[in-house]
Each structure stands twice: as structure tokens, then as C-alpha cells.
Amino acid sequence: MKVNLQVKDRVAVIGAGLTLFRRRMLETPKELSALAVQQALDEAGLTLKDIDCVVLGTAPDAFDGMHFNGEYLADGAGATNKPMVRVYVGGGTGVMVPIAAWWHVASGHCDTVLAVSEEKMSPARPHPQYVFAYIWDPILERPLQPNLIWIFAMEMRRYMAKCGASKRDIAYVSVKNKKNALDHPSAQAAANITADDVLNSETLVWPVNRLDISPVSDGAAALVFASEKIARRMTDTRVWVEGTGWILDNTHWYNRELAYPRYVEQAARMAYRMAGVEKPSKEIDVVEPYDPFDYKELHHLEGLLIAPKCQAWRLANEGYFDRDGEVPSSPSGGLLGVGNPIAAAGTMKTAEIYWQLTYQAGARQVKKPVEKGVAQAWGDLMQVGTVIVMGV
Amino acid sequence: MGSFQTKSKVSKPQNPGGHGLKENELWQLSGLIEYRPRAKYDFSAGQALGIFLEKLKEGKIVGSRCPRCGRIYVPPRSYCEYCLVPTIEIVEVPDTGTVHTAVISYIRTTRERMEKPEIVGIIRLDVPGYSTNEYEFAGLFHRLCGVTPEDVISGNVIGMKVRAKWKPPEKRKGSILDIECFEPLPAYGNP
Numbered sequence A: 001m002k003v004n005l006q007v008k009d010r011v012a013v014i015g016a017g018l019t020l021f022r023r024r025m026l027e028t029p030k031e032l033s034a035l036a037v038q039q040a041l042d043e044a045g046l047t048l049k050d051i052d053c054v055v056l057g058t059a060p061d062a063f064d065g066m067h068f069n070g071e072y073l074a075d076g077a078g079a080t081n082k083p084m085v086r087v088y089v090g091g092g093t094g095v096m097v098p099i100a101a102w103w104h105v106a107s108g109h110c111d112t113v114l115a116v117s118e119e120k121m122s123p124a125r126p127h128p129q130y131v132f133a134y135i136w137d138p139i140l141e142r143p144l145q146p147n148l149i150w151i152f153a154m155e156m157r158r159y160m161a162k163c164g165a166s167k168r169d170i171a172y173v174s175v176k177n178k179k180n181a182l183d184h185p186s187a188q189a190a191a192n193i194t195a196d197d198v199l200n201s202e203t204l205v206w207p208v209n210r211l212d213i214s215p216v217s218d219g220a221a222a223l224v225f226a227s228e229k230i231a232r233r234m235t236d237t238r239v240w241v242e243g244t245g246w247i248l249d250n251t252h253w254y255n256r257e258l259a260y261p262r263y264v265e266q267a268a269r270m271a272y273r274m275a276g277v278e279k280p281s282k283e284i285d286v287v288e289p290y291d292p293f294d295y296k297e298l299h300h301l302e303g304l305l306i307a308p309k310c311q312a313w314r315l316a317n318e319g320y321f322d323r324d325g326e327v328p329s330s331p332s333g334g335l336l337g338v339g340n341p342i343a344a345a346g347t348m349k350t351a352e353i354y355w356q357l358t359y360q361a362g363a364r365q366v367k368k369p370v371e372k373g374v375a376q377a378w379g380d381l382m383q384v385g386t387v388i389v390m391g392v
Numbered sequence B: 001m002g003s004f005q006t007k008s009k010v011s012k013p014q015n016p017g018g019h020g021l022k023e024n025e026l027w028q029l030s031g032l033i034e035y036r037p038r039a040k041y042d043f044s045a046g047q048a049l050g051i052f053l054e055k056l057k058e059g060k061i062v063g064s065r066c067p068r069c070g071r072i073y074v075p076p077r078s079y080c081e082y083c084l085v086p087t088i089e090i091v092e093v094p095d096t097g098t099v100h101t102a103v104i105s106y107i108r109t110t111r112e113r114m115e116k117p118e119i120v121g122i123i124r125l126d127v128p129g130y131s132t133n134e135y136e137f138a139g140l141f142h143r144l145c146g147v148t149p150e151d152v153i154s155g156n157v158i159g160m161k162v163r164a165k166w167k168p169p170e171k172r173k174g175s176i177l178d179i180e181c182f183e184p185l186p187a188y189g190n191p
């Protein structure tokens, strides 16, 4: 049974655009945004004057090195003299932007919305990891001089201990995603590698090796959302937003069980309730869970209730999540393969579900027939779950 | 669905825009601007952590108890995040606990390699009553000492009983670093 909000308009995605994802892009953040928007508008068959409202997302200002980064990006994102809002929930932003675009249309306030996400991580020196130092608590955490990867390593170690997964079991996700990305025209880190390559790459913070992690990336992504009336008039290649969910846990990550992301489960349940999805593991045909680290994809598949707790690593190694498997996961190549320009990465995943459900993914198209898909992002100090369910 | 499948010759995204640069190409760009912010911050620890840090100086770990739901927060908060009422009662808790997770860092904050790796983790303190479920617990993020990388890799360290190793009183400053690290209790002895 669908349990819905008071939604005035059914909402469709009718176009998507992406730039290349690369370590160092020549283009400025505004220019990257414009490139993604131009493609998305072309795909939707619209021009900028057809757009009522703009939602944009970009992660910590410190990466682009610009305060008011939303306002800075506005003109490149097509927002001049339009109602515009920036949403921000760390890495979860990439799916929060489509969610916010959805509510702009669903509320009846706007008929057409541009959803734009951008990130340029490369300018930060000596390494973007250093900029992440500002997310740690200044009183309790910064005195220990942590590196961002510590927190992921702690979570991965805990998942391994609680769920009985080895580093090799987890490395499978990196192998799968980098291989999937070979078919993605934007991909930065596509490769044919083996689990041994992952295990033999530089150990940064055991259990995390370099190839367990997505790269440093620049890039932008855009989607066009429209009310049912406009969507039906403009195009046949549309998918409907059937459910959205977003949940924030607290910043006290050292006071919580790290083996399981309860906030992702809560966000997923919120979205499934709205979409009328009762058995996600049976009803979801294709999924794009957030994979900045290989173990995170497993974590999130469990939080999304697509794999039972502590079983995602086992299913992954049986090929269950391969592109030709039972529930293809990250057929795009994910953040591990396509790249991780933070906010743009989650929007890239949403775009992939749109392209998969409209059979426009070319060589990436999953083997099974698809009617319903889920994109999810995660963010901050093991805190944020953002989930969108789309269907034809 | 059928209608989509028939026109599936396309492959999106088509010609994604933009130009990736190699490191040396970046350095050769005309007009490349280098900018270093000169910012400095002085952070107040606030009400609850102010007390926490003062007590660390005395060699004590304290938490705060919510008068409404009874949760004991360590480190303390001045409000209960579930009831949002003030948590004025400060309670001393044991400086012992078990290791929830632990990792071996080979890199610094800035990403450079460390000459000697460091072991850090989460210590679940021996405090009953943070919450009625197993998901949440009183705990601290800190260094571990007297633990080897092999202990971390084998998993021996997970669940190990540990105790705070305090700095000598004259060297304590009211900082999380007044605890040098957490080390295994003798019963678990170093091999």
C-alpha cells in the first residue's frame, strides 16, 4: 500500500547531464555546472526559460575554496533570477538535491526544476584529505590529529569483525565497480583489476588500502524534474519519483555501533513507505548505493534492506550484485569507478537509475528487465542517509 | 517499458563535457592562482565538555545523566539529544572498557606517511545505561597502546578489555590528551 504525503503533482525526471569526472578539471565550478545543465536541458528538450526553479548542491565550501558556494555557482547552474536553494548534507547531498527538486514540484510550487550538483576537490593542497580535518570535533577529536580515512577504517574494521568478512571479500566491490565503469563515458577510475591488486595497493589505514577508496575528483551532474503534465507533453523517456527518504543521525559516531547504518535503513523505510515497496529485496530491480569505499556499498545494501544484515559481502562474491546478477548494484561503476566529486557523485547515481529505467545506459544497461530502481547517498560523520525510489 | 527498450541504441551520457588536466598541465596554466587562507580559531569547549576536560585533569572520566530518560552520556552533553532537557547531573564513570573497533594508521592528517604507525579506535566504556538498545553506548575515540598491529589484523583487539593510561598529574592540561592512550588490562597481558 502506498502511503503518501499530500502531493499535488506527480513528479518525473525527464533529462540528465554529466561532465567528465577527473582529478583536475580545467573548467571552473560554474563552468562545470553549466556543462552538466546544458546536457540535461538538451535531453529533456527544454531551454533555460522553461525552468521555474533551481536546486543546487555542493559539499563543504572548503573544497571549492569558495564561501557562499551555492550563490557563487548560481549563474552557472542556470539560477539567475529564479527561485534557487542550496541543500547540504555532506556526501548525502548528491541524492538530497534530487529529493529537494522533487518536493519543489510535488508541492505544486514549480512545474520544472533543475537539480544541479557540483564539486571541485582538486584545488585543496597539500591534499583534499587535509581539508576534511575541519569536519572533526575541535575539542575531542582534532587533538588526536586524525586523518579522514581513520573513521572509515574503524567502520570497515567493525563490519569485518561483526559480519565475518575479510579484506578480500570486500575488495570484490572495488573490482566490480571499476570494471563496470569501463563502459561509462565520464569515468575517471575505470579499470580491470583483481582483488589482489586491491590488497597489494598502498595500505593507508589498515584495513583500508588505496584501491578500497574512490578517487579525488572534479565534476558536475544535473537532472531535470517536471510535473506530470509537462513530463507527458515533453518526452517518452521519463521516470517517476515514487518515494524519497532522508534521515540524519548525530555526530557522536564513537557512541554508536558502526557495523550497521541505521540512518540509511530509516531513510529507506521512509522512501519505501511512500513508494509502496514492501519487499525491497524482491521489488527493486537495480540499485545505486553510495560507494566512496568498497565496504560502504555492502553497508548500504544492508541498510537499504536489499541484503540481509551481514550478508551483502557474501552475496556480492556470488555475483548477485553484478551487472548481470539478480540485483545489479552500481552498474554505473559507482564512485569507485566513475569518480567521487562529492555532491555530483550521488546525483550521477540518480542519473544512472534514470538512464537504466529508460534503457539509455548503452553498454552499462543491466541484463534483467528493470522497472524500479533506488539511488542512495551517505554523508558526514556516519550520519546521513538519502534515498530516492524511481519507477516507470 | 517496452517503448524504452526499442530505442535503446543510445548510450548516455553522450559526450560528457570538460577537460581533465595532468598535474604538470595544471602548473603550466596561465593565470593559476595560489591562495592560502590565514585563519585561526579559538574554540570554547562549552558547558558540558568544559567540565569533562576539568575532570580529566583530576584523572576522572565523567558523563552526564538525563533526568527524564536516564541516559548517561559519555562524553557528557549539556542536553539530552532525545528529550532536549538539560542534563545537569554529572556522574563519574570507570576508566575501563572494551575495544569496539581499532585500526592502524600509516598516514598523517595531511596524508604524508608516518614513520611509525599509530593504532587508534573506539573504546566502549564500562557504563551501563546509555541506552536500552545495543546500538548506542558510552564511549571515546582515542589511541591504543600496548596493542600490536597483529592484534588489530587478527581481530584479537576487538572486545579487548582496556584501561586509560593517564599522563602524570603535573602534565595534564584539561585536554583529551590528558589520557595518553588506552592500554590492555593486565589480565589480557601483552604477549
Ligand SMILES: [Zn+2]
Pocket (backbone or CB within 6 Å): B066, B067, B068, B069, B070, B071, B080, B081, B082, B083, B084
Ligand atoms: Zn533524555
